[in-house]
Amino acid sequence: MSVEASPNPETWTAYGQFQLDRSYMPPAPEQLRWGFWDGVGPGDDVLGPLAGKRVLDIGSGAVHIAQVHGALVDAVELSPTQHRRATGHFGDVPGVRFLHADVIEHLQQAQPYDATYGICTLAGIDPHISLPALRDGLLPGAPLVFSVLHTNWHGHGPSDTVAPRAETVGLKGMDPLPLQTWVLTAQVWEDLLTDYGFTVEAITQLHAPDPDNPVTCQLIQARRRTVLPARITSRPRSRRPPVPHAAIGVGAIVLGDRGLLLGRHRRGTLELPGGSLEIGEPLEKTVVRELAEETGLSARPEDVTLLGTLVDHAGDVVRVTVGALVTTWQGEPTTQPDESVGDWAWWPLDELPDGLFECSAQILTAWRPDLPIDHPPAHFTPYDSRTAPSSAPESAGA
Numbered sequence: 001m002s003v004e005a006s007p008n009p010e011t012w013t014a015y016g017q018f019q020l021d022r023s024y025m026p027p028a029p030e031q032l033r034w035g036f037w038d039g040v041g042p043g044d045d046v047l048g049p050l051a052g053k054r055v056l057d058i059g060s061g062a063v064h065i066a067q068v069h070g071a072l073v074d075a076v077e078l079s080p081t082q083h084r085r086a087t088g089h090f091g092d093v094p095g096v097r098f099l100h101a102d103v104i105e106h107l108q109q110a111q112p113y114d115a116t117y118g119i120c121t122l123a124g125i126d127p128h129i130s131l132p133a134l135r136d137g138l139l140p141g142a143p144l145v146f147s148v149l150h151t152n153w154h155g156h157g158p159s160d161t162v163a164p165r166a167e168t169v170g171l172k173g174m175d176p177l178p179l180q181t182w183v184l185t186a187q188v189w190e191d192l193l194t195d196y197g198f199t200v201e202a203i204t205q206l207h208a209p210d211p212d213n214p215v216t217c218q219l220i221q222a223r224r225r226t227v228l229p230a231r232i233t234s235r236p237r238s239r240r241p242p243v244p245h246a247a248i249g250v251g252a253i254v255l256g257d258r259g260l261l262l263g264r265h266r267r268g269t270l271e272l273p274g275g276s277l278e279i280g281e282p283l284e285k286t287v288v289r290e291l292a293e294e295t296g297l298s299a300r301p302e303d304v305t306l307l308g309t310l311v312d313h314a315g316d317v318v319r320v321t322v323g324a325l326v327t328t329w330q331g332e333p334t335t336q337p338d339e340s341v342g343d344w345a346w347w348p349l350d351e352l353p354d355g356l357f358e359c360s361a362q363i364l365t366a367w368r369p370d371l372p373i374d375h376p377p378a379h380f381t382p383y384d385s386r387t388a389p390s391s392a393p394e395s396a397g398a
Contacts, residue, residue, distance in 0.1 A: 014177055017081045032061050034119060034147040035206040035217040042204075044069065046145050046221055053114035056137065058103055058146075059121035062086075066095030074110070076103045104129060107137035115143050120217065123148040123181045127162065127189075131196040138224040144198060149183050150205060151216040158185040158218075162192070189220055198222040246318040249276045250286050251363045252304075253325045254297070258346035261333055262353070262360075263294065265341045271357035272364075273297075273341070287324045294341050295333040303328040308382035310362045321378075323363035 031043040047055075050069040057065065062075035076099045077083040083100040091098060099106065104125075116138055122130055134144055151157045152167060159165065165183055168176035184192075186203040193200050199222060206217040251274035254261040262270045275290040277283065284301035291297050307323040335342030347353060349371065356364075361375035366382075 014081075030064070032064060032117075032119070034219045035208075036120075036215065037206075037209055040209060041206040041217075041219055046219070047115055047117060047143055050115060054111070056103075056107075056110075056113045056116040058116065058118035060119055061117070062096045062098075063090045063093050066093060071095065071115075073097070074099055074106075074113075076101050076106050078102055104133045107133045110137060112137055112139045113142060114139055115145075117144070118146040120147050120149065122146045123183065124179070125182075126164070127182055127184075127192050131192055131198070135197040135224055140224055140226045142224050144193075144222045144224065145220070147206070147217050147219045148189070149181060149215075150218045151214055152183070153213075153215055155214040156183075158183050158188075160185050160188055162188060186218060186220075189218070193220070193222050197225050199225055245316070246320060247276065247314075248320040248322070249359070250274045250283060250290060250322045250324055251360050252287050252291055253307075253323065253363065253367060254291070254295075254329065255325075255349075256346065259348040260346065260352070260364075261295070261344060262347050262356075263333075263335075263341040263345075264343040265357065267340075268355065269357040269360075270353050270355055271341060271360040274360075283322050283324070287326065291326065291329070294336060294339050295331075295344055296336055297329045297331045297333055299326050299329040306383050307363070307367055308380055310359070310366060310378040310380050312362070312376060312378035319359070321359045321363065323366055325367070 034041050044050075044065070047065075050065060050071040053071050055062075055065060055071045055073045057073050057075040060075075062073040065071045066073045073096045075086065075096060077086065078101065080100060083098060087098045090096065116134055138144060149167070162182065162184065164180040167179045167181050167183070169179045186205075190200045190203065200220070201223060202219075202221040204219045204221075206219055208215045251272040253272060262272065264270055273291045273294045275286070275294070277286050278289075281289070282301070283306055284304040287304045288299050288301055291299055303326055305325045305327060307325060310321045310323065312319050312321075333344035335344065349368070352364075352371070352373065356373060356375070358375045361373045362378045362380075364371055365373050365375065366378075366380040
């Protein structure tokens with residue numbers, strides 16, 4: 001798996017170490033088990049003929065595929081302990097290469113495969129990263145077959161939003177380990193696969209044989225489309241960069257039980273934490289970086305909600321300011337060395353001070369039009385109807 005795409009490498013390393021410590025390695029199966037139960041769902045036949053073909057294994061089953069079907073299997077594993085278990089027990093099996101590698105990076109370098117499969121592993125990688133890499137790493141018409149969680153032990157079913165959620169993984173005798181995984185509806189998986197160049201042939205739900213067990217998996221059978229749309233090129237107008245005539249920055253609303261966080265600039269204005277965008281930096285990361293640099297508070301990009309853009313001008317320069325709401329953070333704000341804004345303090349919304357920096361004032365009134373703040377006009381475009389001005393959202397420090 002990819003370190004950047006997956007938040008789970010430490011979990012799988014601990015999982016493998018637990019099994020290494022107990023010298024545990026199940027024997028090679030007689031049939032692939034796509035879910036958690038023997039005899040539930042189809043077997044190897046969903047992959048089609050494999051003799052002599054190059055196959056990518058993401059997870060487990062490589063030994064069976066090589067021994068029974070005569071395939072040439074590359075088994076890629078990012079976890080060093082899981083890789084050590086596999087090579088220690090099956091390292092001399094003909095037809096299998098056990099690779100300790102990031103699967104996304106591996107796909108970028110390897111020759112395209114004739115087939116790829118994953119057993120309850122691909123949901124641990126952001127599909128917006130894994131699916132284009134898998135598409136480019138498969139020959140046209142090659143199958144991609146994988147299983148993913150659909151409903152967990154608590155009966156919590158799939159989401160229609162492409163975002164990870166917290167799950168756990170464990171074995172008998174071990175404390176459950178945290179796991180971030182994309183648990184998505186069949187329709188969302190189909191839409192994602194279609195968007196990234198696959199044809200979905202079947203999605204089957206695999207139910208636990210015990211009727212009191214709510215756990216369900218999805219088995220997804222897809223195939224890389226034979227003909228992909230031609231890609232349209234782009235190029236710069238010239239080799240010279242454009243003449244700078246605009247500035248873009250962010251301002252962060254940090255509202256806690258003690259009020260709104262404002263700092264004093266060395267030129268006298270009071271303002272929200274914020275600053276300028278760096279090249280190639282997502283706006284959420286700009287907010288997180290500037291918050292840490294100016295105040296010492298730590299937050300994550302997922303704790304940032306972008307409200308929208310404010311456009312005005314300062315002299316001949318077009319000024320674009322992106323307002324953001326930070327919903328969760330850690331630490332206490334303090335003046336940071338070599339920063340132009342400091343003396344951070346919490347201000348109740350009904351006791352805001354005079355002398356606000358005009359960009360901060362614009363952000364605050366875009367967020368809360370009822371705040372009695374005067375400032376130069378700016379055009380506000382919300383990013384989402386949910387961030388359009390209404391009433392103050394709840395937020396808290398952590």
